[in-house]
Amino acid sequence: MLSQTAEYALRTVLFLGEHQDRAPVRVGELAESLDIPQNYLSKTLHQLARAGVLASSRGKLGGFRLARPADRISLAEVVAPFHGPTATRSCLLGRAVCSDQSPCAAHARWKEVSERVSAFFGETTVAELLGSRTVRRK
Amino acid sequence: MLSQTAEYALRTVLFLGEHQDRAPVRVGELAESLDIPQNYLSKTLHQLARAGVLASSRGKLGGFRLARPADRISLAEVVAPFHGPTATRSCLLGRAVCSDQSPCAAHARWKEVSERVSAFFGETTVAELLGSRTVRRK
């Protein structure tokens, strides 16, 4: 469902959300904690920073942190830079034009499901996913 | 959402469903009608035949046809041979174990959406997709 890179991005953002109070977290620590290749993660996080999801700082106390509070970052924002054309191709049969006016054979039935998926990514925030874990420490 | 190959498979099966009454359809005709590389489609259809979705015959009047009536072929069956591990990885964050007992941060919310998608492929039949087109010729 998600590309490997998008999954890395999501896991990293959730980790950073859990440590929002701390100083910036180094890529090395993220890579080790989350078991992700360090240099690859470095590039991925750079993309997230350019997308405005993360903020990066260099030098001795440098690292990455969320650019905004976790309740203002949607999963769609985190995943978007690593989907490319996937988000665009909404037609299950790959037709260039597929709309209510000019539907493919699967359009009506697929649209309902497809919109559910989009709504999940678009409306769920990072904070909401952390919530279920935060509740645990009562 | 679907791999290119799975999309080819689905489009071909729908085409064959529209021509169920005819003699077997040649790969060449399928490839041209659906604008799919012929040799590649050939391999893909061979896989569908081994999976029991299509029946193939060789020689002068050979070609491919549905192995069963269209209302007894689910979309999941058509797509399954070309997903490999995709179907297995139900955890959004890629965890090996992710269940109600041992959930990842996204489990509860994602499960609902994920099951919708599975239900769509598992319960929708080829005949149902053809139906909306068949209705048109009243």
Next chain:
DNA sequence: CCAAATTATCATATGAAGATGATGATATCC
């Protein structure tokens, strides 16, 4: 200003999906 630690970036490797071209195997028709 220098050294150390960190992100940023470049160059390249690897593996799998997608695609192409050629050849082998089999069924039909005359």
Next chain:
DNA sequence: GGATATCATCATCTTCATATGATAATTTGG
């Protein structure tokens, strides 16, 4: 039984996501 048309299969090629390794740029602390 031979010619022909078709599926089946083999051998590559290309492209892209993923990954690795090395180097440049920047910030902090002494």
